[in-house]
Amino acid sequence: MTSGSGSPSVDDGAVHTVREIAQQPRLWREVDRLVAASRESLDAFLHPLTARGDLRVVLTGAGTSAFAGQVLQSALARRLGLRVDAVSTTDLVADPRGCLAEDVPTLLVSFARSGDSPESVAATDLADQVLSEVHHLVITCNAAGDLARKHTERPASRVLLMPAESNDRGFAMTSSFTCMALAALLVLGGGAHDGIAERLARAAESIMADGGGADAIAGLVDRAPERIVYLGSGALKGLAQESALKVLELTGGAVVAGSESSLGFRHGPKAVLNERTAVVVYLSNDPYTRRYDQDIVAELRGNLPAGSVVTVTAVSGAEPAACGADTWTVPGLDGVEDVVLALAAVVYAQLIALRTSLARGIRPDEPFPSGEVNRVVRGVVLHPLT
Known part of the structure; x- marks a missing residue:
């Protein structure tokens, strides 16, 4: 966004949101370089899995992160020639035996801006509990988040960190959404999207x-x-x-x-x-x-x-x-x-x-000043699966 008369004023409680929308083109170029630099290790982790005809790929996240999976699902299914499903973490945590009813080798691709939402880690834990064989690709914007820290050293997991600036400080996910979705497309879509x-x-x-x-x-x-x-x-x-x-x-x-x-x-x-x-x-x-x-x-x-x-x-x-x-x-x-x-x-x-x-005179960086809706979800009680 330029600073012309048609641009929103950052003095109206929009400084983070304005910046995070505007930074996306620069961050997309950075994501492209990041994936290219990690290509060898990513392929070493993913190719043995995607070569298996019985592999199920599950794209998961909550809210905007879930919609990243919805956007990607059909394109990745075509590119991989595999079953690809978009299943939100909120559905998976509430009904793990239903969402993961088929005990088949599974690649769980987790999208998370912070990785600190209660369902983020719970979804990966439940997949490990319900399935006989599950591998994790974690795409997140926060290296210090619970999800990244849990999966960084695990042999059946690969964590792909987005540029630090994509961990949006504004209330709503903007650059985090597009960076994570682009990264997944480049990583799982193969060379079909070179230069995109x-x-x-x-x-x-x-x-x-x-x-x-x-x-x-x-x-x-x-x-x-x-x-x-x-x-x-x-x-x-x-x-x-x-x-x-x-x-x-x-x-x-x-x-x-x-x-x-x-x-x-x-x-x-x-x-x-x-x-x-x-x-x-x-x-x-x-x-x-x-x-x-x-x-x-x-x-x-x-x-x-x-x-x-x-x-x-x-x-x-x-x-x-x-x-x-x-x-x-x-x-x-x-x-x-x-x-x-x-x-x-x-x-x-x-x-x-x-x-x-x-x-409407609302502050986009903090549209719920009384805290009834939070940037990182609170109030979720996780129940054990028996």
Whole structure:
């Protein structure tokens, strides 16, 4: 983000959040170098596992960290040719025998900003308890966290630390989310994503520049929507979930936000719409999937006031759903997998949440000053599995 007149003021309790959104392109380049430097040891740990046809890969985390798994799941399944499931730690801890019902060799990939949430370590412990054979890949932003310290010296574990600055000090996860997801994609996706970090960084820099995406975002926020809905298909459904969570977090729940798939929205969730609702639809780069996204865009634009429905797309051209002032472009990513598109497009969502928070006089770095919701979850009682 630049310091132009359209940029949020860091004097409004947003110093950490503003910095952590803006630092993402630089940190993505650092993640790319970090993974490259660790490639030999990572491959030595992972290749014997991923070569096994009976391996199950489970992507786990809580909240935003769980949505990282949702974004990655289908792309990694295709790349690895293995069963890959996204299972939140909150589900795994509450129902370990259900989530891990099949006693098959498992690679548990844990995403954690701090690694200090009660469920983070508990999920790995329960996997060890329930399964006969489990290996752990821990991707975290905090070297001093409980999760990193527990798994650093274990032979069946590998800890991949993100750049220290990605351990966001703001309330909501921003750079931690994108750094961890990018790292997993580079580590588990193989050479298919060589060079993608630089393309992502350039796309995000363009979005954050004044005159890029900043003006369009300001226009949406100026409409003062009381509800914001995000829609997307496949990997972009995971992005939609993360986008809605950012609004809820940074506005302290003052703005209602929800998410669904483009097809699933008609099956009940559409009831949330009113004339004060803004809808953001992420258009898939896959031509087949994009047709369903375009259908819901056309339907919603016929039902809601002009300017209420925005599309976010990397596809240039004359497609009806990707034209006009209500289309926001992710530059330079036409043709990439949706999992890659999601990592740049989330910057739009982060900026919408930030600006919506500031517009309502809320401090994004601390949207819950009375402590009813915490940066690191508290109050969880862990019960023994007998």
